[in-house]
Amino acid sequence: MSASISLFNSPEVTSPKIAILGAQGQLGRQFQSLKFSNLIPLGRSEADLTKPEALAERLEQLAPDLVINCGAYNLVDKAETETTACTAANTIGVMNLAQICKKINATFVTYSTDHVFCALPKTDQNGKPIPWTENDLPSPHSLYGASKTSGEFLARASWEKTYVIRTCGLFGIPGPGGKGGNFVEAILRAVANGRALRVVADQVCTPTSVTSLVEATIALLRHFPAGLYHLTDQGACSWHEFASEIVAQAGLSVEVTPISTADWPAAAKRPAYSVMGSIHSTDPLFPKLRPWQESLREYLANRPS
Numbered sequence: 001m002s003a004s005i006s007l008f009n010s011p012e013v014t015s016p017k018i019a020i021l022g023a024q025g026q027l028g029r030q031f032q033s034l035k036f037s038n039l040i041p042l043g044r045s046e047a048d049l050t051k052p053e054a055l056a057e058r059l060e061q062l063a064p065d066l067v068i069n070c071g072a073y074n075l076v077d078k079a080e081t082e083t084t085a086c087t088a089a090n091t092i093g094v095m096n097l098a099q100i101c102k103k104i105n106a107t108f109v110t111y112s113t114d115h116v117f118c119a120l121p122k123t124d125q126n127g128k129p130i131p132w133t134e135n136d137l138p139s140p141h142s143l144y145g146a147s148k149t150s151g152e153f154l155a156r157a158s159w160e161k162t163y164v165i166r167t168c169g170l171f172g173i174p175g176p177g178g179k180g181g182n183f184v185e186a187i188l189r190a191v192a193n194g195r196a197l198r199v200v201a202d203q204v205c206t207p208t209s210v211t212s213l214v215e216a217t218i219a220l221l222r223h224f225p226a227g228l229y230h231l232t233d234q235g236a237c238s239w240h241e242f243a244s245e246i247v248a249q250a251g252l253s254v255e256v257t258p259i260s261t262a263d264w265p266a267a268a269k270r271p272a273y274s275v276m277g278s279i280h281s282t283d284p285l286f287p288k289l290r291p292w293q294e295s296l297r298e299y300l301a302n303r304p305s
């Protein structure tokens, strides 16, 4: 049976034609797996964010009702030196895509990141960190985070039917390209290769499965108007806690040593606390995702061994 989707912004469209960009990445592959009746998967060679004329021609010819952009320049550390490539896709590319969507009157969905929040954590009156919401001002401290922040603003300024969805720590069955994996696979690979696990314990966020995110995106498109939304699985953990849970759920008995950010030098600065909540969370129609541990359990049960 094929999945269905309906659009809050265009209720008259009953079986929208959907174009997925970045279709070979982990998120794009999850959309493809749902077997929508009218879905056109477009890999980078067919729809490149950095080639606006060819992209416009392709999309004008396809005339989709909905464009979902899962493509991005995602190499967080390399982005510090590959600034042009990073902004070409994440900033200018996303803006151009929004303008093309406006021209063809297609609802536009694009994804952003918790890396837009890199300032000191927001805290309650007891000094306890509290989640960032859509109302908090972005404070990126990396080129990747800045490229995504600017892309968010430019896309929304370009086309009113734009959904920007910020998410975090994605894991899904990896495609051949993209980042070439995810944190779960990296941990399992390290264990298989007998490498010691030393994992950062002072960066806290929310791992999120592509399965939950795709379901939540569909619910959002059905019930909410275009705008900026935070969608992550529930809960929070450090990368060390995430790695420990992967090891435990996979039934492995290896030690996971906690280290600090200072012990793991990286070109790009990462947020110390980038758990995201939503101003819409009390709305009964707003998608409520699963605890990240449940998503991990499902992922481990279904990943190809």
Ligand SMILES: NC(=O)c1ccc[n+]([C@@H]2O[C@H](COP(=O)([O-])OP(=O)(O)OC[C@H]3O[C@@H](n4cnc5c(N)ncnc54)[C@H](OP(=O)(O)O)[C@@H]3O)[C@@H](O)[C@H]2O)c1
Pocket (backbone or CB within 6 Å): 021, 022, 023, 024, 025, 026, 027, 028, 043, 044, 045, 047, 048, 049, 050, 069, 070, 071, 072, 073, 074, 089, 093, 110, 111, 112, 113, 114, 167, 168, 169, 170, 171, 174, 175, 176, 177, 178, 179, 180
């Ligand atoms: N992964 C995370 O932890 C994470 C966290 C927060 C937010 N996000 C956001 O979530 C979205 C999906 O990420 P993901 O994890 O699915 O990424 P992914 O697995 O790395 O896939 C990204 C896809 O984008 C494609 N791509 C790269 N440059 C492109 C371009 N110029 N034009 C068109 N496509 C291009 C890649 O194509 P190739 O296969 O040719 O390389 C790849 O298939 C992205 O917007 C990302 O920024 C991800």
